[in-house]
Amino acid sequence: MSESRKPARLRLQLFPRAETAVRKGHPWVFGDSIKSQNRDGEAGEMAVMYDRQDRFMALGFYDPDSPIRVRIVHCGKPATIDRGWWLERALLAKERRAEVSGENTDGFRCINGESDGFPGLVADRYANTLVVKLYTPAWLRHWEEMESVLRDVFEPEFLVLRMSRNLSESSELSEGFRGSRGTKTVVFQENGIRFESAVVHGQKTGFFLDQRENRARVESLARGREVLNVFSFSGGFSLYAARGGAKTVTDLDISTHALESAERNFKLNASDPQITKVSHECVQADAFKWMDETDRKFDLIVVDPPSLAKRAREKDGALAAYRHLNRRAIAMLRPGGILVAASCSAHVPAAEFLSMIRELAEHSGRNWREHWTSGHAPDHPAVFPEAEYLKAVCLEFD
Structure with missing residues (x-):
């Protein structure tokens, strides 16, 4: 019996206009922007994009069922996307919030999706609770690693996972508290004013x-x-x-x-x-x-x-x-x-x-x-x- 082989790396080539947009920093590649690919891809698989001269251009999460076919994770020189990669980016996101968080403000956004290098993922802090919301199935296959990264960097006492409706209806992951269970309503401060956030069932992640x-x-x-x-x-x-x-x-x-x-x-x-x-x-x-x-x-x-x-x-x-x-x-x-x-x-x-x-x-x-x-x-x-x-x-x- 022959050994099962790992499938070839998902490889994409884009049309010129999309190639230019990616090089300029746009984080999305739409389905009709893909000129060719070597095989079908699965949700959350890391796709490699090459330019017209067959040179490495970018890496991104592939989603066969979304109009946004690829969400760019990295553009430029070849890179290894592993736990260390995500850890570094989460630390950078934390540093950017240094002036926002403080003694009188413990409610703020920690990660803002593509704009912080985490496409389709947001994380909001409410006092001792971190609420993470996923908007793309790409994260489902990477969730355990990402949860570990977020816990290490932001050190919440409690962590809540939430998903957009299309994900929650099809995912094997369950929404709600991961590990230790906190309260469904968390009181936090914003510039010294106290608010409640419905972290499990409230709109968005519980507050605006x-x-x-x-x-x-x-x-x-x-x-x-x-x-x-x-x-x-x-x-x-x-x-x-x-x-x-x-x-x-x-x-x-x-x-x-x-x-x-x-x-x-x-x-x-x-x-x-x-x-x-x-x-x-x-x-x-x-x-x-x-x-x-x-x-x-x-x-x-x-x-x-x-x-x-x-x-x-x-x-x-x-x-x-x-x-x-x-x-x-x-x-x-x-x-x-x-x-x-x-x-x-x-x-x-x-x-x-x-x-x-x-x-x-x-x-x-x-x-x-x-x-x-x-x-x-x-x-x-x-x-x-x-x-x-x-x-x-x-x-x-x-």
Whole structure:
């Protein structure tokens, strides 16, 4: 009987345009960008890409069932992708967060997917718990090694594995705590404010850490103002506004679960006299309908809806929704009022979103000035266009 042979290394050649994109640092290769390959590949297999002169170009995770056929791990000279490789990259990611983490902040993103060299994987820290979410089946065959690396570098007491829906339905790996079991809800700090994170079943990894800097900016604007937080979720902007000296804060969300979480977060900060003296109101309603029908006025309005364009074809509808919400918000501002408008829709480019908000301001008939714009937080780097999703702008109206 002949010995079974290990299959030949999966070898790909790309069309010229894709080859150029990879050399420039783009981390994705789409299926229709592959000119030829020597055999069929399996999910998570490391594919080797060569250029037109048959020279080594890049290595990446192969996924036969995804439009993103390869997620680049390394480009340049030949390299060995092993535990030491991943350990070095995880340590670099940790070093990049040195200025974010600290005594008053123990909730932040540790690894941001492709932008930190870990394609299709994010890791968020909440106090003593690390939550890792996988977005590609490529990691399933490498998970044991990666879990070991993450534990060594970030040293969490507890580790939670989560997966995108398409993975959790087909994977043999189970979601939830790996090894020691912690609590399903973890309390962490962000700039000294306490929040809860539903690390096992909450949205994303349990909390939206990417708006930390914008929440701090709202805190600096809130003194003496009546504040409306539209699509408030768990009250992040509201708590910062309260600590910043707001007169009142109103959370507006359609979700009972979200508003109850906001109430609990305010109770978590009961030891802060500045927060406890602020009147906090929760309004459960559809934001579009409520804003259209109310005659209430505010001094500071934050409009931060969930992603309104999950696909490219939904961009026009998202822009129309952003226009509707922010036009109404401007009309609800008292003289001297401030609008903070944000978008987390990757398919709505920052330039188009900001242009639309400025156009609304111009057409409002009021004098206005722009205080700032912002993009990604330091722990949420975006090193290629498709990774850029977060943008916000702050305008003041006479």
